[in-house]
Amino acid sequence: MFTLPRTGRRRFLQAAGASVAYAGLAPRAALAFAEQKKAQAPGYFRFMLGSFEITMLSDGLNQTPFRFSASNVPEEELKAYLGALRQPTEARVSHLNVCLINTGEKLVLVDCGSGDNFRETTGKLTESLEAAGYAPEDVDHIIITHGHPDHIWGIIDDFAEEPRFANADYSMSIGEWDYWTQKDLESRMPEGFRFFATGAHRNLLPIAERTKRIKPGAEIMPGLQTVPSPGHTTDHMSVLATSRGESLLIVGDAITHPFISLEHPDWEPQMDMDKAEAVKTRKRLIDMAATDKLLVAAYHIPFPGVGHIVPNGSAHRWVPITWQWEL
Numbered sequence: 001m002f003t004l005p006r007t008g009r010r011r012f013l014q015a016a017g018a019s020v021a022y023a024g025l026a027p028r029a030a031l032a033f034a035e036q037k038k039a040q041a042p043g044y045f046r047f048m049l050g051s052f053e054i055t056m057l058s059d060g061l062n063q064t065p066f067r068f069s070a071s072n073v074p075e076e077e078l079k080a081y082l083g084a085l086r087q088p089t090e091a092r093v094s095h096l097n098v099c100l101i102n103t104g105e106k107l108v109l110v111d112c113g114s115g116d117n118f119r120e121t122t123g124k125l126t127e128s129l130e131a132a133g134y135a136p137e138d139v140d141h142i143i144i145t146h147g148h149p150d151h152i153w154g155i156i157d158d159f160a161e162e163p164r165f166a167n168a169d170y171s172m173s174i175g176e177w178d179y180w181t182q183k184d185l186e187s188r189m190p191e192g193f194r195f196f197a198t199g200a201h202r203n204l205l206p207i208a209e210r211t212k213r214i215k216p217g218a219e220i221m222p223g224l225q226t227v228p229s230p231g232h233t234t235d236h237m238s239v240l241a242t243s244r245g246e247s248l249l250i251v252g253d254a255i256t257h258p259f260i261s262l263e264h265p266d267w268e269p270q271m272d273m274d275k276a277e278a279v280k281t282r283k284r285l286i287d288m289a290a291t292d293k294l295l296v297a298a299y300h301i302p303f304p305g306v307g308h309i310v311p312n313g314s315a316h317r318w319v320p321i322t323w324q325w326e327l
């Protein structure tokens with residue numbers, strides 16, 4: 001077929017436009033409006049880690065009061081810090097990035113998203129998974145980092161009233177399972193957060209028989225090892241995925257903010273249950289990622305939430321992964 005070279009094509013189009021105008025029709029550029037699409041690209045980002053295929057899936061975004069980012073810092077100081085970074089100072093908008101690992105043998109999710117009842121702007125995991133070419137029933141195993149709504153409320157499909165990932169088994173730390181399934185949990189939760197307990201019971205109790213309660217640090221399967229990271233919640237755990245010498249540290253909510261967590265690891269997010277323990281864990285994981293030059297996946301850092309943690313003066317900074325066109 002005859003193909004015009006680029007410069008020739010432009011000249012040809014100019015000539016075609018001229019002839020349309022000559023015929024009395026409006027050329028394209030003169031139309032009164034251009035329809036705006038108001039839709040974003042599908043919510044997934046894919047890359048290879050050795051022989052593992054990693055797909056980051058978006059479950060949407062969540063908004064919390066901006067004070068939640070650092071509850072032990074004076075409001076004015078926090079506002080000035082975020083303002084200087086051109087970050088919102090009214091609300092904290094965080095993304096929800098679920099990591100899907102295809103080991104070549106098993107399809108493994110780390111966390112389950114927020115499901116249908118958490119926020120209007122969340123619960124997009126199934127849509128992103130399907131856009132990425134997989135169905136919920138393809139998932140073999142789910143590792144749960146902790147029991148907060150944005151990580152476990154996607155376990156149950158609230159319309160079908162049964163597990164969304166029909167063929168999956170689960171791993172959750174013993175301490176985390178025991179905490180979120182205890183009978184009188186609701187009365188132990190602080191005012192305003194009691195619904196966390198109701199949701200945890202609704203999502204966890206139906207999968208009791210399919211959930212292996214593990215000690216953080218245990219290996220889930222070859223190449224997938226859990227890492228203890230308590231503090232954000234009682235027995236929160238992270239996951240280290242390794243294939244052919246390449247590693248990805250999936251930190252869950254041990255590191256939540258692209259600037260604060262790394263530049264000020266002592267600033268305490270409101271949602272950290274044991275704040276002193278969470279600071280210790282955050283510093284340990286930051287040190288581990290920076291020293292071993294690990295790739296890191298963080299659930300709440302801007303999508304796709306994958307990058308490196310690099311030393312920067314007396315602290316660290318987040319360097320996001322660049323888009324990859326070919327795998």
Ligand SMILES: [Zn+2]
Binds near residue numbers: 148150151253299300
């Ligand atoms: Zn979270």
